[in-house]
Amino acid sequence: MAHRLLLDTSSLTYRAFFALPTSIKAPDGRPINAVHGYLDMTAQLVRDLKPDEVVHVFDHDWRPMPRVRAYAGYKSQRAPDPEELPEQFDVLREVLGALGMPVAEAPGWEADDAIATMCARASADDLVDVVTGDRDMFQVVCVGPPQVRVLFTVKGVSQLATFDEDAVVAKYGIPPDRYAEFAALRGDPSDGLPGVKGVGEKTARTLIQAYDSIPALLDDLGAQTPRLRAALDDARGYLAAMGDVVPVRTSVEVTVDRSTRDDEALDALGEQHRLSGPLRRLREALDA
Numbered sequence: 001m002a003h004r005l006l007l008d009t010s011s012l013t014y015r016a017f018f019a020l021p022t023s024i025k026a027p028d029g030r031p032i033n034a035v036h037g038y039l040d041m042t043a044q045l046v047r048d049l050k051p052d053e054v055v056h057v058f059d060h061d062w063r064p065m066p067r068v069r070a071y072a073g074y075k076s077q078r079a080p081d082p083e084e085l086p087e088q089f090d091v092l093r094e095v096l097g098a099l100g101m102p103v104a105e106a107p108g109w110e111a112d113d114a115i116a117t118m119c120a121r122a123s124a125d126d127l128v129d130v131v132t133g134d135r136d137m138f139q140v141v142c143v144g145p146p147q148v149r150v151l152f153t154v155k156g157v158s159q160l161a162t163f164d165e166d167a168v169v170a171k172y173g174i175p176p177d178r179y180a181e182f183a184a185l186r187g188d189p190s191d192g193l194p195g196v197k198g199v200g201e202k203t204a205r206t207l208i209q210a211y212d213s214i215p216a217l218l219d220d221l222g223a224q225t226p227r228l229r230a231a232l233d234d235a236r237g238y239l240a241a242m243g244d245v246v247p248v249r250t251s252v253e254v255t256v257d258r259s260t261r262d263d264e265a266l267d268a269l270g271e272q273h274r275l276s277g278p279l280r281r282l283r284e285a286l287d288a
C-alpha cells in the first residue's frame with residue numbers, strides 16, 4: 001500500500017497567511033508568514049503520517065472559464081488577495097522545487113480538479129489523504145479502493161480533522177458522492193453561490209436524502225410546501241448551472257513537476273527569505 005498525501009497548496013497557503021502574523025518577514029522586510037506556515041505544516045504532516053509520497057497541488061486557474069460561463073457569479077465577489085501573498089506563492093514554488101518535492105497543477109483548472117483527477121487515477125491499494133481547507137474536496141472522499149480521506153483544517157493549518165466516508169455522513173447526513181448537489185441547494189457564500197432561497201443545511205439534507213437526484217426532486221415539486229415549491233421552481237436555471245460549477249472534475253490534464261533536491265540552493269533560499277528554521281525542520285522530517 002502506498003500512502004499518498006495530496007496538499008491543496010493554494011487553499012493551505014491562503015489559510016497559513018491569515019493564521020500567522022505578517023510580522024514574520026524576510027530580511028528585506030517582505031512578509032514570509034504564509035510560506036513559513038505552509039512549510040511547517042508540511043513538516044508536521046511528514047513527521048506524523050510518514051507518507052510514501054507528498055504532492056503539492058496549486059490552482060492553475062482559481063476561476064476556470066467553464067465554471068464562470070455556467071454561472072457568472074462564481075467567485076465574482078471574492079476580495080482580491082492581500083498584496084503580500086502572490087509573491088509568497090512564487091517563493092514557495094521555488095522552495096518546493098529545490099526540495100525536490102513534486103508540484104502538480106491542471107492547466108485551466110483549480111487545485112480541486114487536479115486533486116480529484118489524481119484521486120481518480122490512484123491505484124486500488126493506495127490510501128490517499130487530501131489536505132485542504134476547501135469543503136468542495138469532500139466530494140472525493142470514498143471507501144474505495146482506493147480509499148480517499150480529507151484532512152480538513154480546523155484551526156489555522158496545524159490542526160486537522162480526518163474525514164473518511166463515515167465522518168462525512170456523520171457531519172452532513174449525506175454521502176460524499178451527493179455533496180455537490182447538497183452544496184448547490186444550500187449554497188456556498190465563499191464561492192459566490194447563493195443556494196436555493198430559504199434552503200439551509202437542514203432542508204438541503206432532507207431533500208438529498210429523499211431524492212436520488214436534483215432532476216428527480218424538480219419532477220416532484222407538487223410534494224413540497226408551497227414556499228419551497230416556488231423557491232425550487234425559481235431556481236431551476238441556477239440548479240442546472242450548478243451541475244457544471246460545483247462538481248470537481250476527475251479527468252483533466254494534470255502536469256507534475258519533479259525536480260531533484262538541491263541542498264545548496266535550499267541553504268541559499270533559507271538565508272534569502274529567512275526560512276532556515278522551517279527548511280531544517282522539513283528536511284529532517286523528510287530524511288527520517
Ligand code: MN
Nearest residue numbers: 011110112134
Ligand atoms: Mn480550491
Ligand code: MN
Nearest residue numbers: 112134135136
Ligand atoms: Mn473549491
